[in-house]
Amino acid sequence: MINFDSYNFVGKRAIIRVDFNVPLDKSFNVTDDTRIRAAIPTIKKILSEGGSAILMSHLGRPKDGPEEKFSLKHIISTLKKHLGIDILFAPDCIGRDAFYMASRLKPGQVLLLENLRFYKEETKGDEGFAQKLSTLADVYVNDAFGTAHRAHASTTIIAKFFPKNKMFGFLIENELKGLNKVLHNPQKPYTAILGGAKVSTKITIIENLLDKVDNLIIGGGMMFTFIKAQGGKIGKSMVEEDKIDMALDIIAKAKQQGVNIYLPIDAVIADEFSNDANTKIVDANSIPAEWLGLDIGPKSVAHFAKTIEDSKTILWNGPMGVFEMPKFAEGTMGVAKSMSVATKKGAFSLVGGGDSVAAINKLGLANEVSYVSTGGGALLEYLEHGNLPGINAIRE
Ligand code: AMP
Numbered sequence: 001m002i003n004f005d006s007y008n009f010v011g012k013r014a015i016i017r018v019d020f021n022v023p024l025d026k027s028f029n030v031t032d033d034t035r036i037r038a039a040i041p042t043i044k045k046i047l048s049e050g051g052s053a054i055l056m057s058h059l060g061r062p063k064d065g066p067e068e069k070f071s072l073k074h075i076i077s078t079l080k081k082h083l084g085i086d087i088l089f090a091p092d093c094i095g096r097d098a099f100y101m102a103s104r105l106k107p108g109q110v111l112l113l114e115n116l117r118f119y120k121e122e123t124k125g126d127e128g129f130a131q132k133l134s135t136l137a138d139v140y141v142n143d144a145f146g147t148a149h150r151a152h153a154s155t156t157i158i159a160k161f162f163p164k165n166k167m168f169g170f171l172i173e174n175e176l177k178g179l180n181k182v183l184h185n186p187q188k189p190y191t192a193i194l195g196g197a198k199v200s201t202k203i204t205i206i207e208n209l210l211d212k213v214d215n216l217i218i219g220g221g222m223m224f225t226f227i228k229a230q231g232g233k234i235g236k237s238m239v240e241e242d243k244i245d246m247a248l249d250i251i252a253k254a255k256q257q258g259v260n261i262y263l264p265i266d267a268v269i270a271d272e273f274s275n276d277a278n279t280k281i282v283d284a285n286s287i288p289a290e291w292l293g294l295d296i297g298p299k300s301v302a303h304f305a306k307t308i309e310d311s312k313t314i315l316w317n318g319p320m321g322v323f324e325m326p327k328f329a330e331g332t333m334g335v336a337k338s339m340s341v342a343t344k345k346g347a348f349s350l351v352g353g354g355d356s357v358a359a360i361n362k363l364g365l366a367n368e369v370s371y372v373s374t375g376g377g378a379l380l381e382y383l384e385h386g387n388l389p390g391i392n393a394i395r396e
Helices: 034-048 072-083 096-103 120-124 127-134 157-161 170-183 203-210 223-229 241-256 298-309 330-344 354-362 377-385 389-395
Strands: 013-017 052-056 088-090 110-113 139-142 166-168 190-194 215-218 260-262 266-270 279-283 292-296 313-317 348-351
Touching: 013 034, 034 052, 034 072, 034 170, 072 088, 072 110, 088 096, 096 110, 120 127, 127 157, 139 157, 139 389, 157 389, 166 170, 166 389, 170 313, 170 348, 170 377, 190 203, 190 298, 203 215, 203 241, 203 377, 215 298, 223 241, 223 292, 241 260, 260 298, 266 298, 292 298, 292 330, 298 330, 313 330, 313 377, 330 348, 330 354, 348 354
Parallel strands: 013 052, 013 139, 052 110, 088 110, 139 166, 190 215, 190 313, 215 260, 313 348
Antiparallel strands: 266 279, 266 292
16 A cells, blocks of 8 residues: 655645535635645645645535535635645536646646535446546545545545555544554553443444443443433433343443443433523432433543543543533533543543534643544444445555
C-alpha cells in the first residue's frame, strides 16, 4: 500500500475525496468548519510538493439533481481562507468543463468540484460515473473517513481505476492509527464506555469489544434496559423491552470472559423530558413510577472515575445522559473529565461517534483526549466489523 507521506506529488493531479458536508446557515455561511480544517494538511502536502488538487465531496442530501442550497460553491470562501490561495470551481463534477479545468490545472492549484450527489450515480456506486471522475486525475486520495462506510462511487468504486495510485490522506491515516490502538493490542487495562440512546444500535460493538476490554461502563438511555433486565425499577425511563434478553446475554458473556461491567449506581431523574423539569437523584434501581432517568448521578461518576483513571486505553462512544440539556450534562462531563485525567497520566483515549463528539466539543474538552474521531456511522461500523468498504478499496 502506498504511504501518503512518502509519495511525491510533483507534477501530479490528485483527486481527493474530502468530507465537506458542513452545516450552513440560511445565508449559506459555513457555521462549523471543522471538516474543512481537517482536510487542509492533506491538500497542503500535495500542493507544497508541486502537485495540484481536485477536491470532491457531497453536501447535504439533494433529492433529484442540482439544488442551489446544496452547492459546494458556498464553501469556497472558507476553503480559500484556510488554504490562503484562490480556489477554482467546476460547476459540474463531471463533463466537459470539469475535464477541461482539471486538465489545465497547474502545480499548486486547487479545483473544487460541484456536489457529487447532484448525480444519483454517486450513492448508487455507479462504475461509469466513478470512471468519469477518475479521468480528471493521476492519483486518488481518500481522506473522507466519515463516508468510508459507504460503497459510493467517489468513496470506494473509483479506487479500482487507480490500481497503482490510490492512497489514504492524513485524516484517514490518523483515524486508522487511533482505531488500531483500541482494536488491536490495546494497552491494558482497557475500558470501553458506552452510552447514548439505544442498546440495539450498539449490540454488535459491545459483543466485539467483550473480547478485548477489561471494563465495560454503560450509561445513557441504554443503561435502563440493563437495569430492568436485572430486576431494577426504572419508572418511565427509556427502555427497549425487546432487548432485555440481549442485555442479560451480554451480562452473562461478560462474566464468562472476565470483563467487569459497570452500571450506574444512581441516576438524575426528572418528572418530564425538559430542562425545566423537577429533578432528584435516586438509586438507579429504584426510580419512582412517574419519573424518568435522564443522566447518571454523582456516585456513578465517582465510581466510573476510578476505573477510567486507572486505564491505559479508553474508548468512549455515546453520552451518559441527555447532555443537550444542561441539567442532565453532568454525567457526560464527569466521564469526559476522567478521560482527561487518564490521558494526562499517559493513557490513550479515543472518543467517537456523532453525539459523543458533539458532547465533548460542547463541554470544551476535545483537546484533553488523545483522539477525537471524525466518523459517526463510519466509526461505529469500523468498531463492529474492523473494516469499511472505502478502507478496503484502498488496501486491496
Ligand atoms: P446515540 O446517537 O445512540 O449515541 O444517542 C445519543 C442521544 O442519546 C443523545 O441525544 C442523548 O440525549 C440521548 N440520551 C442519553 N441518555 C439518555 C437518557 N437517559 N434518556 C433519553 N435519551 C438519552
